[in-house]
Structure formats: C-alpha cells, structure tokens
Amino acid sequence: MDYVAIEKKWKEIWAKEKVGQYDENKPDKFYMLEMFSYPSGANLHLGHWYNFALSDSFARYKKMCGYNVFEPMGFDAFGLPAENYAIKTGIHPQTSTDKNIEIMEKQLREMGAIFDWDHEVVTCRPEYYKWTQWLFLQLYKKGLAYRKEAPVNWCPSCQTVLANEQATDGVCERCGSAVVKKNLTQWFFKITDYAEELLDGLDGLKWPEKTKLMQKNWIGKSVGGEVEFILSTGDKVKVFTTRADTLYGVTYIVLAPEHPLVDKITTQKQRKAVDDYISEVNKSSEIDRLSTAKEKTGVFTGAFAVNPINGKTVEVWIGDYVLYSYGTGAVMGVPAHDARDFDFAKKYGLDIIRVIKGKEGVNDELPFVEYGIMVDSGTQSGLTSDEGKLAVIKVLEKQGKGELKTNYRLRDWLISRQRYWGAPIPVVYCEHCGIVPVPEEQLPVKLPFDVNFTPDGTSPLLKHEGYMNTECPICHGKAKRDPDTLDTFVCSSWYYLRYTDNKDDKMPFSREKADKLCPVDMYVGGAEHACMHLLYARFITKALRDMGYIDFDEPFTALTHQGMILGADGQKMSKRNSSESPDELIHTYGSDALRTYLGFGFKYIEGGPWNKDGIKAISKWFDRVQRLVDDAVSAEDTEEKAFTSAENELNCVLNNTIKCVLEDYEIFSFNTAVARMMELVNALYRYDREGMNGKLFRESVRSLILLLAPLAPHICEEFWHNLGFDGYLVEQRMPTYDSAALVKPEVEIALQINSKIRGKLTVDSSFTKEELEKHVAECEQVVALLDGKQIKKIIAIPGRLVNLIVG
RNA sequence: GCCGAUGUGGCGGAAUAGGCAGACGCAAGGGACUUAAAAUCCCUCGAUGGCAACAUCGUGCCGGUUCGAGUCCGGCCAUCGGCACCA
Numbered sequence: 001m002d003y004v005a006i007e008k009k010w011k012e013i014w015a016k017e018k019v020g021q022y023d024e025n026k027p028d029k030f031y032m033l034e035m036f037s038y039p040s041g042a043n044l045h046l047g048h049w050y051n052f053a054l055s056d057s058f059a060r061y062k063k064m065c066g067y068n069v070f071e072p073m074g075f076d077a078f079g080l081p082a083e084n085y086a087i088k089t090g091i092h093p094q095t096s097t098d099k100n101i102e103i104m105e106k107q108l109r110e111m112g113a114i115f116d117w118d119h120e121v122v123t124c125r126p127e128y129y130k131w132t133q134w135l136f137l138q139l140y141k142k143g144l145a146y147r148k149e150a151p152v153n154w155c156p157s158c159q160t161v162l163a164n165e166q167a168t169d170g171v172c173e174r175c176g177s178a179v180v181k182k183n184l185t186q187w188f189f190k191i192t193d194y195a196e197e198l199l200d201g202l203d204g205l206k207w208p209e210k211t212k213l214m215q216k217n218w219i220g221k222s223v224g225g226e227v228e229f230i231l232s233t234g235d236k237v238k239v240f241t242t243r244a245d246t247l248y249g250v251t252y253i254v255l256a257p258e259h260p261l262v263d264k265i266t267t268q269k270q271r272k273a274v275d276d277y278i279s280e281v282n283k284s285s286e287i288d289r290l291s292t293a294k295e296k297t298g299v300f301t302g303a304f305a306v307n308p309i310n311g312k313t314v315e316v317w318i319g320d321y322v323l324y325s326y327g328t329g330a331v332m333g334v335p336a337h338d339a340r341d342f343d344f345a346k347k348y349g350l351d352i353i354r355v356i357k358g359k360e361g362v363n364d365e366l367p368f369v370e371y372g373i374m375v376d377s378g379t380q381s382g383l384t385s386d387e388g389k390l391a392v393i394k395v396l397e398k399q400g401k402g403e404l405k406t407n408y409r410l411r412d413w414l415i416s417r418q419r420y421w422g423a424p425i426p427v428v429y430c431e432h433c434g435i436v437p438v439p440e441e442q443l444p445v446k447l448p449f450d451v452n453f454t455p456d457g458t459s460p461l462l463k464h465e466g467y468m469n470t471e472c473p474i475c476h477g478k479a480k481r482d483p484d485t486l487d488t489f490v491c492s493s494w495y496y497l498r499y500t501d502n503k504d505d506k507m508p509f510s511r512e513k514a515d516k517l518c519p520v521d522m523y524v525g526g527a528e529h530a531c532m533h534l535l536y537a538r539f540i541t542k543a544l545r546d547m548g549y550i551d552f553d554e555p556f557t558a559l560t561h562q563g564m565i566l567g568a569d570g571q572k573m574s575k576r577n578s579s580e581s582p583d584e585l586i587h588t589y590g591s592d593a594l595r596t597y598l599g600f601g602f603k604y605i606e607g608g609p610w611n612k613d614g615i616k617a618i619s620k621w622f623d624r625v626q627r628l629v630d631d632a633v634s635a636e637d638t639e640e641k642a643f644t645s646a647e648n649e650l651n652c653v654l655n656n657t658i659k660c661v662l663e664d665y666e667i668f669s670f671n672t673a674v675a676r677m678m679e680l681v682n683a684l685y686r687y688d689r690e691g692m693n694g695k696l697f698r699e700s701v702r703s704l705i706l707l708l709a710p711l712a713p714h715i716c717e718e719f720w721h722n723l724g725f726d727g728y729l730v731e732q733r734m735p736t737y738d739s740a741a742l743v744k745p746e747v748e749i750a751l752q753i754n755s756k757i758r759g760k761l762t763v764d765s766s767f768t769k770e771e772l773e774k775h776v777a778e779c780e781q782v783v784a785l786l787d788g789k790q791i792k793k794i795i796a797i798p799g800r801l802v803n804l805i806v807g
Numbered sequence: 808g809c810c811g812a813u814g815u816g817g818c819g820g821a822a823u824a825g826g827c828a829g830a831c832g833c834a835a836g837g838g839a840c841u842u843a844a845a846a847u848c849c850c851u852c853g854a855u856g857g858c859a860a861c862a863u864c865g866u867g868c869c870g871g872u873u874c875g876a877g878u879c880c881g882g883c884c885a886u887c888g889g890c891a892c893c894a
C-alpha cells in the first residue's frame with residue numbers, strides 16, 4: 001500500500017476542513033500542551049517527533065474520549081544560538097529564526113497532528129513580546145521587579161558577557177580563557193516572595209514525584225532561628241541557625257568576606273591579613289570557588305562577639321565558605337557539632353566545646369552532627385535537640401536577641417541578559433527622573449534591526465545610539481534605554497496564556513478565555529526544565545492571579561516528561577551520531593509508521609537508544625492490518641447465533657484489548673498499547689474465516705481501527721472509510737468494552753508442590769478459594785503427582801495457582 | 808558528599824495487589840510456497856544437562872522475611888539525572 005500517498009491525501013483534507021480543532025462553543029475542554037521548541041537549524045529530529053507526535057497521539061486519544069481538545073503550537077524564538085550564529089556568519093538572528101520557523105512549521109504541519117495553528121505564538125514577534133514587556137511592567141508596578149548589582153560571567157579575552165552554559169567549568173566556551181566575575185546592575189523578579197506558596201502548591205499537582213522533589217529541594221526551605229551577637233565595636237551581627245540547641249557550643253563566628261561590617265570591625269593589627277585574604281578570594285576563579293573539596297580558609301578580624309545565651313566572648317572571623325547570599329551572611333561556629341566548623345576549628349586552632357551528647361551508647365566521636373541531648377547548656381541542659389532548638393530561641397526572643405526564622409535557598413530570578421536577541425527591557429533611565437518604566441501605550445519597545453554583533457566588549461544594543469538615546473516619558477528630557485534584554489524564560493513563562501487569545505492587540509489575553517481554557521490539563525516536555533521554566537511559569541501564574549488577571553493559581557495541573565531518544569550507541573544524539581533523519585524514514589515508511597514505532601519501541605517516559613530495525617516491522621504490521629480491513633469489507637453477514645468457542649475466544653481478546661489500550665493511552669504507555677493491538681491482530685488471523693461470524697469480525701476490525709487511530713491517524717482514516725464508515729476518526733468515540741466478555745469459563749492455573757511448579761491445571765474460573773482447595777485435593781492429576789505423600793497445607797489463589805505443601 | 812531514579816534473554820521491552828519471569832516485537836535459525844527472489848505463512852528461540860518426558864539454575868551482587876520475591880526489608884556495586892560549602 002502506498003502509505004505516503006494516503007497520508008498526503010488525508011493531511012490535505014484535514015487541513016482544509018480543520019478537522020479535530022478546538023471548538024470554543026463546546027464544553028469539556030482539555031488543554032493539551034507540549035513545551036514549544038526553539039527554532040534551531042534545519043529539520044525536525046527524532047526527539048521532536050518523539051515529543052510532539054506522541055503527545056499528539058495522547059491528544060487524539062482524549063479527543064476520541066469526547067473531550068474538546070485544545071492543542072496549540074508555537075515557537076520559543078528568542079535566544080542565544082541565533083545570536084551566536086549571527087556572530088559567526090553575519091546572518092541576522094531575525095532572518096535565520098524566521099527561516100528556521102518556516103521549515104519547522106512546515107514539518108510540524110506535515111506530522112499530521114491536530115495542532116491548532118490558528119492560535120500559534122512566536123515569542124520573537126513584536127505582537128508577542130509587546131506583552132512580555134507588559135508583563136515586566138506589571139511586575140514592576142507590583143514591586144516584584146527590582147534592580148541590584150549582580151555578577152555576570154565575563155570573558156576578558158572575548159570582552160563579552162557569557163551565559164552560564166558558555167562558561168562551563170569556569171572557562172570561556174569560545175576561547176578557553178578563564179572566566180571572571182564582573183558586577184553589573186541588573187533586573188530581578190522577586191520569585192522569593194512566592195517561595196512558600198510555590199512549595200505548598202506542589203502537593204496538589206499531578207506531576208512526576210521526582211520533579212516535585214527537585215523543585216522542593218531547589219526552593220530549599222529551612223526552619224531555624226536568627227541569633228544576634230553584639231560585637232566589641234558595638235555593632236550587631238545576626239546569624240541564622242537551624243541548630244539553636246548547639247548555641248552553647250559556639251567558639252567563634254564567621255562572616256562572609258563580602259559582609260558589609262567586615263571593613264568596619266577589622267582591627268589595625270589584622271587589617272593587612274584581612275585585606276590580603278579578601279583580594280585572594282576575589283582573585284580565585286570560579287573553578288576553585290565551586291570546589292567543595294577545597295579546604296576551608298579564613299582569617300581573624302581582630303573583633304570579638306558576645307554569645308547572647310551565655311555571655312561568652314568569641315572571635316569573629318571571615319571565611320569564604322560563608323555565603324553572603326544566604327541567610328544573614330554570617331554563621332556561628334560550633335565545631336563540636338558541624339563538620340565544616342570542625343575542620344575550620346582544627347585548622348585554625350579554635351576551641352571545640354561539646355554541648356550535645358548522643359543517646360546512650362551511640363557513636364560518640366566529634367564532630368557529632370546528629371540530634372541528641374543538650375549538656376553543659378545552662379538551664380537548657382537535658383533537653384533534646386528538638387526541644388532545645390525552640391527553647392533557646394524563645395529565651396533569646398524575650399531579650400530581643402533572637403527570633404524564629406525560615407530561610408529559603410531559592411534566589412530571586414535574574415532576568416537581565418546582556419544580549420541582543422531577546423525582548424528589550426521596557427525601562428528608560430532619565431537624568432532627572434531616574435528609573436522610568438515605558439508607558440504601556442508605547443509598547444512594544446522594538447528591537448532595532450541594524451545592529452553590530454561583533455563582540456568587542458559592548459553589547460549590540462549598547463552600541464546602537466539610535467536605540468539607546470531616547471526621551472524620558474515623564475519630563476521629556478534626555479534618557480537612555482536599558483541595554484539589556486529579558487531572559488527567554490520570561491517569554492516562556494506565560495506563553496500558555498497567550499495561546500488562548502493570540503491575536504488580541506488590546507490585552508495579553510482575555511481573562512474570560514484564559515479562565516475557560518486554563519489551566520493546562522496535560523503538559524508534556526523534557527525533565528531538564530524542572531527548576532527553571534516549570535518554576536518560573538508557576539511563579540508568573542501566581543503573580544498574575546494576585547494582580548487580578550486570572551482566576552487560577554497553577555499553570556499545569558498534570559505533567560509528563562518524555563524520555564530522550566539516544567543515538568544507536570546509547571550516547572546523547574549529536575550531529576555526529578544522529579545518522580537517522582526522520583525525513584528519510586517518513587519518505588520510506590510514512591509518518592504513521594514512524595509515530596507508531598516511536599510509541600512501540602520505547603517506554604515513553606524513559607526513551608532509549610535508537611534502533612532503525614523496528615520501523616520496517618511496524619510497516620509490515622500495518623500491511624497485516626490492511627488485509628484484515630479488506631477481509632472485513634468482504635465479510636458476509638451471517639445469521640445471529642450463539643458464539644462458538646473460537647468466537648468467544650476472539651470476543652474475549654477484543655474486549656481485553658479495548659480495556660487495556662484505553663488504560664495504556666491514559667498513562668502514555670504506548671508500547672503496551674501497541675502490543676495489545678498486535679495481540680488482537682494475531683487473534684483475528686488465528687480465527688478461522690471459514691463460516692466466520694461476519695458481524696463479530698467486522699466489529700473487531702472496527703474497534704481495532706478506532707484504537708489505533710491516535711498512533712496511525714492517516715492510514716486509519718483510510719481504513720475507516722474503506723470499511724464504509726463516514727465522518728472523521730478523530731470525531732468518533734473510542735470503543736467500550738464488555739466486562740462480561742472478559743470472563744472465560746475455564747482458566748489455566750499453575751500447580752505447585754512445595755512451591756515448585758509441577759504442572760498446569762485447567763479449572764472452572766468461578767471457583768472460590770475453598771472450592772479450588774477441594775477440587776485440587778480430589779483431582780486425579782494431583783493425586784498422581786503426590787506419589788502417596790500427605791498434603792499438609794494447601795495455598796489456593798483463584799485464577800492464579802495452587803501450592804501444595806507436602807511432607 | 809547529599810538527594811533521586813534505574814539495573815530483566817543477542818536487542819527494544821512486558822509482568823495488576825508478593826502468585827506460571829521473559830507478554831508484544833526485533834534479530835537469529837529451520838521449514839512451506841516459488842524456477843528464483845521478494846512478500847506471505849508455520850515452527851524454534853534465557854542457560855546447562857538429557858533422545859525424550861523432564862530436571863537444575865536464572866531478573867546487578869550478598870543476606871533476610873514468606874508456602875512463594877523481578878516485586879517487600881537490610882547491606883553493597885554499577886549507570887544515569889539533580890544539587891553542590893545553604894549554616
């Protein structure tokens with residue numbers, strides 16, 4: 001059969017008739033979303049097919065369950081690769097991106113999916129990024145966007161800012177020189193305001209547990225207390241601790257080298273040592289800083305601090321293992337009960353005082369980092385760590401020297417990128433008025449086309465005078481634009497909303513449409529976005545809810561990660577080992593065969609190494625299905641009569657197939673769904689066509705085609721019409737099964753003697769446990785096997801086995 | 808280092824709730840049809856021993872619970888993913 005021609009025919013008809021599209025006038029919406037893709041060079045690869053085609057199969061399945069499915073498609077079109085390509089080739093990012101989108105879109109349209117192209121979004125088009133800028137302004141108004149100094153990766157040789165992925169291992173991807181940190185004033189979104197809610201909301205989501213756990217760890221909630229130490233200089237230093245029960249064991253405190261008090265409290269005598277240490281820290285490269293194996297270092301400031309719980313005076317040090325960005329940027333040193341503090345104290349000869357002991361007989365070596373019983377801890381001695389943690393803070397709270405405190409590891413979201421190919425940040429800097437947001441009616445702030453990409457220490461926008469120099473919207477005086485663009489994750493944090501109302505030029509989306517279609521009912525995409533895109537989209541959704549633009553608080557109620565298709569060598573696909581192009585396969589076998597093979601050959605959520613051998617087998621299997629369709633067309637009607645045992649058998653397989661396939665689609669288990677359909681095909685071949693029951697046969701083939709339709713939409717459409725049915729398959733309903741047909745009169749069960757399989761037994765399937773026991777004890781076959789031995793015990797599991805314990 | 812996942816034939820992968828391990832395929836081998844090939848159809852296909860019926864072993868390794876363990880428990884090993892001084 002010429003599958004390629006058949007596919008072409010149906011694709012054209014579907015496109016013309018807009019078959020399978022969402023109807024906004026009907027109820028029972030199902031928002032199916034695949035993570036949109038970056039329009040990278042050239043053609044769709046197997047990974048795209050695996051993600052999009054099989055997600056579409058799921059969407060088609062849902063459609064055939066009666067849902068009003070909305071499955072939009074678009075492009076995440078801003079980003080670094082296009083800009084790097086421009087630097088290398090001189091081809092403008094807009095030119096290459098538009099071209100790539102054209103190619104990808106054409107291929108995606110040829111996939112034969114029910115993607116809703118009328119709702120397409122492309123993030124790099126002004127009609128989209130206008131609203132990305134609008135989003136920024138709303139967050140700014142709400143106090144969720146602010147500016148502060150933050151380091152960027154800087155390559156001194158290329159004179160350019162590098163993204164993290166361009167600076168792996170602290171080395172410039174381009175020239176190999178060591179990357180340094182450089183401070184720039186940049187924009188942040190206050191995602192930390194939502195830390196607690198982002199954590200809480202995870203419980204209600206139907207997401208993979210692994211992904212939820214990753215987000216949980218990323219948010220990193222830790223509950224403890226802040227304790228205030230008064231310094232010899234009169235200054236106060238707060239430290240954060242989760243182990244206030246160890247406070248009596250403090251023998252020093254350590255500030256981060258960047259801590260603002262360091263300069264002030266350092267004594268004359270220690271000045272040089274401290275300055276030297278700080279300049280050493282600043283010089284050390286990212287590689288050294290990142291190494292946890294590195295020995296902890298520090299230096300004494302000359303200052304002292306008073307421990308508020310016992311009045312003891314301890315030394316104040318600085319050390320680069322203390323992070324200025326977490327907690328208060330200062331920690332208390334309890335070497336007896338913390339591994340890092342222990343190493344530090346050993347190295348610098350600081351006191352080690354034990355204040356927690358283990359329960360009787362527990363490992364007693366220092367550092368003892370587990371919970372235990374407080375000792376030498378004044379009035380708190382004898383408390384458990386759990387009790388003590390709270391008791392100590394409560395005592396301090398009364399004296400105004402401490403309080404309960406929760407910290408999160410989550411940092412605010414840095415959204416400034418020193419790049420060209422992104423949405424411009426809609427803010428100007430006026431000499432008189434300061435930071436001035438661009439008024440909404442002036443959006444979009446358009447990205448200029450004529451820029452110079454040569455990396456020479458200045459970002460392309462900064463070099464563009466016409467862009468940079470503007471007028472202040474308030475005083476109409478001279479003003480400068482922000483030379484940076486927004487992180488592309490900002491663009492992708494709200495695209496699912498724009499899909500619902502992509503042509504609106506008055507608002508980013510209508511509240512009515514968004515509330516009706518959202519949240520997304522099933523989101524499919526790679527697991528690599530667990531702590532980035534998926535977290536950002538959740539944050540933006542909650543912020544928009546709080547600003548009154550939408551009525552729900554989670555963007556994606558259910559999530560599935562597709563696995564990754566690896567090269568035949570089991571390694572990640574790269575240009576080198578991706579010998580297989582989907583295009584060739586489609587031209588030879590058709591897209592249905594490719595899609596079905598991708599479904600059959602892998603466990604969807606795991607993926608695995610590519611092997612091209614299987615697709616041919618799928619194509620042959622389609623031929624087998626086609627012969628059944630031909631036979632069904634010519635099958636004669638027979639008079640109604642009771643099923644023969646062969647027909648009962650076939651009917652049982654049919655109903656079992658329907659049951660299993662529907663359950664399998666529901667959980668993206670395409671491989672087992674196809675296996676069950678193959679079993680049905682095998683059963684139909686086994687069934688003797690001489691004097692066959694034409695009605696049953698045709699009904700079986702009809703069900704098979706309906707079940708297969710999500711995975712092989714084109715050829716099934718052809719089969720459907722060959723069978724004489726009208727309408728489009730995607731508008732049909734999945735078959736239902738009859739549970740009565742699943743019950744066979746007899747079942748074969750295993751016969752075990754002393755837990756070893758000794759034979760098979762065919763018994764009445766309705767037997768209860770007791771009936772089965774009785775039957776077995778009297779059964780001739782069993783008596784023969786027993787060889788005169790006494791049965792001590794019978795374990796009977798109806799439908800499974802009987803196990804005779806004999807002695 | 809910490810957290811998580813995974814480990815089953817030559818290969819991709821099945822196995823509900825602890826109950827016949829290897830469904831469904833691929834590859835391989837044998838046969839039928841054919842002048843021949845392709846296509847199609849049938850058979851074999853975890854290992855070892857045996858002519859055979861059958862027996863023994865077998866789900867990364869070691870141990871445990873149980874009448875019974877791929878599945879549960881304890882301890883290892885390997886691979887992959889995430890975090891990486893978070894006080």
